[in-house]
Amino acid sequence: MTTVEYLSLSKPQRILVRIGSFFKNIPIAIWNFLKKIPVWVWTLIKKFVITPFVDVKNALLFGDWKVRLSFIICGFGQMTRHQVAKGILLFLYEAFFIAFMILVGAPNLSLLGSLGYTGLVSIGTSENYVGDNSLTIMLYSIITIILIIVMFAFWLSSIRAAKKLQDLERVGQYDSFKNFVRSLTGENYHIFLLSIPTLGLMVFTIIPIILMILIGFTNYNSFHEVPSNVFEWVGFYNYSNIFTNNDASSSLFLQTFLQVLLWTLIWAFFATFSNYFLGMIVALIINQKAIKFKKLWRTILVTTIAVPQFVSLLLISRMFNQDMGFVNSFLIELGWIKEGIRWLNDSQYVSLLPKVMIIIINTWVGIPYTMLLCTGILMNIPDDLYESAKIDGASPFKMYMKITLPYMLFVTGPYLISQFVGNINNFNVIYLLSQGNPLFTYGDQAAPSTLQGVGQTDLLITWIYKISVTNNPKEFGVASVLGVMIFVIVAFFSLITYSRSNAVKNEGDFN
Amino acid sequence: MAKMVSQQKYRSQKAVKITKQVLTYIFLTIISIIWIIPFIYLLSQSFISMEGRAAGIDPYSFGQFFPTFGPTGNFTFNNYVTLFNDPAYPFITWWVNTLIIAIVSSILQTILTLLTSYTLSRLRFKGRQGIMKLILVLGMFPGFLGMIINYYILDLLGLTSSIFSLILLYISGSMMNYYISKGFFDTISKSLDEAVLIDGGTNNTVFWRIIMPLSKPIIVYTILISFTGPWGDYMMAAYLAHGNQEMFNVAVGLQQMLEKGAGTYFTTFCAGAVFVSIPIMILFFILQRYYVEGIAGGAVKG
Numbered sequence: 001m002t003t004v005e006y007l008s009l010s011k012p013q014r015i016l017v018r019i020g021s022f023f024k025n026i027p028i029a030i031w032n033f034l035k036k037i038p039v040w041v042w043t044l045i046k047k048f049v050i051t052p053f054v055d056v057k058n059a060l061l062f063g064d065w066k067v068r069l070s071f072i073i074c075g076f077g078q079m080t081r082h083q084v085a086k087g088i089l090l091f092l093y094e095a096f097f098i099a100f101m102i103l104v105g106a107p108n109l110s111l112l113g114s115l116g117y118t119g120l121v122s123i124g125t126s127e128n129y130v131g132d133n134s135l136t137i138m139l140y141s142i143i144t145i146i147l148i149i150v151m152f153a154f155w156l157s158s159i160r161a162a163k164k165l166q167d168l169e170r171v172g173q174y175d176s177f178k179n180f181v182r183s184l185t186g187e188n189y190h191i192f193l194l195s196i197p198t199l200g201l202m203v204f205t206i207i208p209i210i211l212m213i214l215i216g217f218t219n220y221n222s223f224h225e226v227p228s229n230v231f232e233w234v235g236f237y238n239y240s241n242i243f244t245n246n247d248a249s250s251s252l253f254l255q256t257f258l259q260v261l262l263w264t265l266i267w268a269f270f271a272t273f274s275n276y277f278l279g280m281i282v283a284l285i286i287n288q289k290a291i292k293f294k295k296l297w298r299t300i301l302v303t304t305i306a307v308p309q310f311v312s313l314l315l316i317s318r319m320f321n322q323d324m325g326f327v328n329s330f331l332i333e334l335g336w337i338k339e340g341i342r343w344l345n346d347s348q349y350v351s352l353l354p355k356v357m358i359i360i361i362n363t364w365v366g367i368p369y370t371m372l373l374c375t376g377i378l379m380n381i382p383d384d385l386y387e388s389a390k391i392d393g394a395s396p397f398k399m400y401m402k403i404t405l406p407y408m409l410f411v412t413g414p415y416l417i418s419q420f421v422g423n424i425n426n427f428n429v430i431y432l433l434s435q436g437n438p439l440f441t442y443g444d445q446a447a448p449s450t451l452q453g454v455g456q457t458d459l460l461i462t463w464i465y466k467i468s469v470t471n472n473p474k475e476f477g478v479a480s481v482l483g484v485m486i487f488v489i490v491a492f493f494s495l496i497t498y499s500r501s502n503a504v505k506n507e508g509d510f511n
Numbered sequence: 512m513a514k515m516v517s518q519q520k521y522r523s524q525k526a527v528k529i530t531k532q533v534l535t536y537i538f539l540t541i542i543s544i545i546w547i548i549p550f551i552y553l554l555s556q557s558f559i560s561m562e563g564r565a566a567g568i569d570p571y572s573f574g575q576f577f578p579t580f581g582p583t584g585n586f587t588f589n590n591y592v593t594l595f596n597d598p599a600y601p602f603i604t605w606w607v608n609t610l611i612i613a614i615v616s617s618i619l620q621t622i623l624t625l626l627t628s629y630t631l632s633r634l635r636f637k638g639r640q641g642i643m644k645l646i647l648v649l650g651m652f653p654g655f656l657g658m659i660i661n662y663y664i665l666d667l668l669g670l671t672s673s674i675f676s677l678i679l680l681y682i683s684g685s686m687m688n689y690y691i692s693k694g695f696f697d698t699i700s701k702s703l704d705e706a707v708l709i710d711g712g713t714n715n716t717v718f719w720r721i722i723m724p725l726s727k728p729i730i731v732y733t734i735l736i737s738f739t740g741p742w743g744d745y746m747m748a749a750y751l752a753h754g755n756q757e758m759f760n761v762a763v764g765l766q767q768m769l770e771k772g773a774g775t776y777f778t779t780f781c782a783g784a785v786f787v788s789i790p791i792m793i794l795f796f797i798l799q800r801y802y803v804e805g806i807a808g809g810a811v812k813g
Contacts (some may be wrong), residue, residue, distance in 0.1 A: 139664065
């Protein structure tokens with residue numbers, strides 16, 4: 001389709017064409033993505049294998065004895081060439097690394113294949129379980145692997161730097177450690193600023209995620225827990241067991257999984273956009289010049305933030321309770337209804353009522369936050385944009401579409417994605433309002449233990465919670481697989497929207 | 512004639528304007544009522560005596576909205592008295608715990624979040640895009656599976672029996688919240704930075720003298736979010752406490768009150784919830800000052 005043809009279409013048709021082309025482009029985009037992979041792999045190999053190898057070879061062939069000694073004693077080249085502090089730090093890390101490897105790293109890493117053994121040992125009269133803890137073994141192994149990578153990087157950079165210092169010395173110059181420290185407030189400011197947050201991210205986010213993914217490949221559950229048992233690697237057993245259709249229980253699982261998945265996506269979509277747009281509209285209304293008592297309106301909305309979410313959600317869920325809720329007794333008193341409406345546990349029409357109620361209640365929770373955020377950003381829109389638009393005779397709606405919305409999307413685009421992701425993982429609202437009820441019913445079919453307590457309004461995340469925290473037996477392996485599923489879905493949607501919001505970014509340059 | 516027509520037109524325009532305003536006010540009043548109802552409900556329940564209810568069939572009879580006054584009424588202050596004196600539920604300990612956790616992690620989290628946002632928005636360095644993508648990807652994993660493992664890690668560090676561990680967990684994720692403030696910083700003109708840098712300032716000066724004063728609304732937002740998060744957090748706190756009452760925050764404590772108290776503690780729970788809401792309200796009133804219009808004065812436009 002040429003541009004002229006496109007422009008000759010009416011507005012709805014254009015939108016249809018764009019939607020169509022979006023889906024038509026998905027395979028092409030995937031193909032383009034696949035085409036890029038070999039290039040990436042090659043650049044990675046070049047960067048992390050070939051270049052280091054060449055550097056090390058050069059250092060070995062052309063370095064003097066100080067550089068060559070750096071191969072064994074990390075930082076020796078620095079210590080002897082005006083960078084005593086840096087050299088000592090590198091050496092200290094090496095010493096720590098060797099000690100760690102001997103004491104913790106090597107024993108744990110050697111058990112990673114089997115994940116340890118345990119058995120009953122009688123000490124005196126009592127019998128006790130003595131043996132390994134598989135989870136600890138995995139955790140220490142991951143830490144050890146990370147430390148090995150860090151050690152290798154340090155070793156490499158130390159050798160490279162030593163060679164460079166030798167070359168500098170040859171022309172009568174040197175580079176001091178002080179220069180590096182000083183650069184931390186200049187060109188290397190980002191290292192200084194990001195090092196602490198990154199460390200926190202590493203320890204409490206990245207390592208747990210790696211461990212979580214690995215658990216998906218083990219049979220970790222209530223029957224394989226410390227101290228009486230260890231768990232083992234089972235390969236892709238959990239994955240294949242869940243997503244094959246070969247017996248009644250796994251087909252039930254698959255069926256339930258698809259239903260929960262569908263509701264999770266519907267929920268995330270409506271929850272995100274209803275909050276975003278309604279919140280923005282409220283902020284815009286309050287922000288109007290003619291409106292008085294701005295502070296009052298904002299304060300009223302924000303008092304709901306002041307009440308902790310779990311309290312207000314619990315209260316609301318009690319208010320909408322079928323038998324004794326305030327809403328139902330009020331409606332009965334008015335004579336509008338005869339018996340209580342099952343607001344949050346009606347199972348008719350695939351539980352439509354509870355689902356709608358949850359989304360509505362969620363806007364109650366979310367609008368104040370969006371309003372608060374939008375007010376801050378709306379104030380930042382340059383007034384002259386509106387003034388010139390007004391002079392040109394633009395209607396308020398047009399101004400909203402052409403100025404406010406693009407500006408908001410420019411600032412909050414990534415936030416919107418993170419909200420969508422947050423809603424897919426929104427545990428609080430679902431768990432406190434409906435706890436996933438009404439439950440799925442399977443008739444007289446035998447449901448596997450992982451389907452215990454799963455309901456129509458359950459999201460994947462609350463399901464995982466049930467599997468791994470409240471249920472008995474707990475199935476950590478299955479929970480991990482579901483977690484990875486969430487990741488795959490979220491990654492798919494985020495990548496699509498992320499590339500779109502980047503496009504918005506380039507169009508609307510507000511500087 | 513022409514004058515009259517224009518006058519009429521002016522009048523009708525004015526009428527439209529006034530109706531519009533009146534409708535807006537009505538709309539705002541309605542949504543205010545909707546938003547305030549649960550809070551009023553909470554407040555009024557906290558003044559209702561539980562004794563009268565327990566005598567009835569169902570202690571959870573929520574049908575009654577307001578307490579009744581007078582000699583036969585069930586209005587009482589007893590819930591607040593119980594709240595502070597019940598040895599089974601050390602509310603004051605929980606409240607102080609939560610306050611410490613929330614204040615410390617709010618301060619640290621705000622600083623770290625803003626610094627991260629500033630770095631990602633203003634500094635250009637190798638791996639910037641990589642870090643942003645990494646954070647995006649990390650955010651896609653459901654958080655609380657990691658929580659089970661985090662308990663394990665904290666256990667290895669020997670921290671599980673102190674509230675310090677909660678603070679550590681809350682601030683460790685602060686890098687992940689860079690989105691909003693980074694987006695905001697992006698809209699502040701870079702010509703301002705350049706001017707400072709040319710005049711001999713450093714990146715530090717840019718951050719403290721340019722970005723911070725111009726970003727008050729977003730700082731306020733970050734503080735509020737990072738305070739209310741730990742203040743009302745239930746899941747992580749409950750998991751880390753592992754039933755140890757000394758380590759509870761108010762959310763976990765109140766939840767226990769509701770569950771173990773089997774209904775008889777409901778109004779005390781409401782009283783506790785009112786008390787929990789107060790610090791955030793105070794915080795908001797203090798911070799609202801910075802939300803005034805006109806922050807986005809000339810400088811931001813660039």
